Amino acid sequence: MPIPSALVCVRCGATHPVDHFAEDCPACRANGAPANLTVAYDTAPGEGASKDAIRRDRGSMWRWESFLHASAGDAVTLGEGNTPLLPAPALGLGDVWIKDESRNPTWSFKDRLGSGALSMAKKFGAEVIASSSSGNAGASAAAYAAKAGIPCIVFTFVGSAGPLVLQMRAYGAMVVKVTDKADRWRLQSLGVRELGWYPTSPFFGPVVGSNPYGMEGYKTIAYEIAEAFDWQPPDWCVLPVCYGDALYGMWKGFEELKALGWIDRTPRFVAAEVSGSLPAALASGEPLPPEVARNSPSIATSIGAAQSTVQALDVLRRSKGVAVTIGDDELRRWVVTLAAKEGIWPEASSAAPFAAIERLRAAGIIAPDHRCVALLTAAGLKDPGPIEQALPEPPLVSGGLTELLAALKNSYGFTYG
Numbered sequence: 001m002p003i004p005s006a007l008v009c010v011r012c013g014a015t016h017p018v019d020h021f022a023e024d025c026p027a028c029r030a031n032g033a034p035a036n037l038t039v040a041y042d043t044a045p046g047e048g049a050s051k052d053a054i055r056r057d058r059g060s061m062w063r064w065e066s067f068l069h070a071s072a073g074d075a076v077t078l079g080e081g082n083t084p085l086l087p088a089p090a091l092g093l094g095d096v097w098i099k100d101e102s103r104n105p106t107w108s109f110k111d112r113l114g115s116g117a118l119s120m121a122k123k124f125g126a127e128v129i130a131s132s133s134s135g136n137a138g139a140s141a142a143a144y145a146a147k148a149g150i151p152c153i154v155f156t157f158v159g160s161a162g163p164l165v166l167q168m169r170a171y172g173a174m175v176v177k178v179t180d181k182a183d184r185w186r187l188q189s190l191g192v193r194e195l196g197w198y199p200t201s202p203f204f205g206p207v208v209g210s211n212p213y214g215m216e217g218y219k220t221i222a223y224e225i226a227e228a229f230d231w232q233p234p235d236w237c238v239l240p241v242c243y244g245d246a247l248y249g250m251w252k253g254f255e256e257l258k259a260l261g262w263i264d265r266t267p268r269f270v271a272a273e274v275s276g277s278l279p280a281a282l283a284s285g286e287p288l289p290p291e292v293a294r295n296s297p298s299i300a301t302s303i304g305a306a307q308s309t310v311q312a313l314d315v316l317r318r319s320k321g322v323a324v325t326i327g328d329d330e331l332r333r334w335v336v337t338l339a340a341k342e343g344i345w346p347e348a349s350s351a352a353p354f355a356a357i358e359r360l361r362a363a364g365i366i367a368p369d370h371r372c373v374a375l376l377t378a379a380g381l382k383d384p385g386p387i388e389q390a391l392p393e394p395p396l397v398s399g400g401l402t403e404l405l406a407a408l409k410n411s412y413g414f415t416y417g
């Protein structure tokens with residue numbers, strides 16, 4: 001297992017101590033482009049590892065311990081990772097595969113972040129975990145804190161409701177509501193700065209991304225994809241993106257495999273987002289993605305932030321990537337299509353990659369013979385609203401077969417025989 005030796009700025013490469021995880025790069029912040037830090041190791045990740053030994057161990061994402069910051073034995077794990085990579089021929093999008101992260105322990109990709117962050121929290125002896133999230137990150141932090149036996153406080157705001165907040169409460173997190181959204185960060189930063197609480201989520205602006213040790217977990221998505229395709233990476237990886245944590249982590253994972261010689265090229269990345277922040281930054285060449293406010297909130301609430309990050313932009317620039325802004329109608333259509341044609345019901349944000357592939361194939365940017373992997377980040381049950389609005393109301397039937405067949409025809413257009 002490599003030992004973390006420093007935290008390195010993703011933008012300028014400046015190094016910081018390994019316990020600098022609650023801050024960003026001071027130099028880049030002073031230059032107006034605040035940037036996240038990423039973990040550097042004493043030896044190259046994966047050095048001396050054996051593909052065969054890794055392949056045999058399916059316990060959790062920590063089978064990749066020779067690339068990560070904790071050993072499988074020390075990690076806080078709920079068996080995250082090793083999610084299926086499924087072909088999706090019925091979508092009509094060509095050679096597209098779904099990396100189904102909704103199969104993780106709390107039904108989202110954030111479990112890789114939760115496991116990565118909590119494993120280091122345990123090593124640092126953290127006494128309290130703090131997260132500002134009304135969504136998947138908070139639910140995952142709550143579950144992994146429960147597993148680690150560390151108290152967890154999750155800041156949400158009045159009005160956030162539904163399965164996600166219930167999930168946090170179920171795992172025993174102390175959920176605290178505020179009326180002004182900005183108070184979440186203010187309170188969390190007081191806890192972090194004055195009481196030494198361990199942050200897993202962003203808690204100051206402009207956001208740079210999440211806890212660097214948590215983000216290491218996302219590297220394992222890249223390793224699993226490369227391994228599943230027998231070390232022939234896809235041409236494109238397409239992700240729903242907000243702050244670009246998973247985007248950065250996956251990119252870093254592929255880069256590490258290339259440095260080791262396990263793969264000979266890395267995929268291009270597509271950020272499917274809903275604000276317009278990343279396309280604006282790519283077009284303008286600015287170092288910091290701008291805030292792009294919407295007139296009404298997106299149905300993809302998990303990726304609804306108005307401003308993306310330097311780390312996300314950096315990956316798009318380095319991988320010759322693309323950013324696409326997706327609207328509500330496309331999201332609804334793809335949620336329904338995925339569930340009905342491939343048997344996988346995604347959260348609305350997780351439908352964004354499919355809308356992006358459709359558009360980029362039509363524009364000729366993704367070539368007809370190019371292989372794409374779409375990251376399906378979370379399960380539909382977490383936010384059932386969008387599909388409920390899009391589906392027909394089930395008919396009430398009484399009587400016999402004639403009435404039944406008439407109702408099926410009326411409600412669903414189904415004709416039998």
Ligand SMILES: Cc1ncc(COP(=O)(O)O)c(C=O)c1O
Pocket residue numbers: 108135136137240241242243244245246247302303347349350377378
């Ligand atoms: C379901 C889902 N998809 C995608 C994202 C975007 O994540 P990232 O910040 O890694 O870009 C989130 C973030 O909260 C999410 O909950």
Ligand SMILES: [Zn+2]
Pocket residue numbers: 009010011012013014025026027028029035
């Ligand atoms: Zn920097």
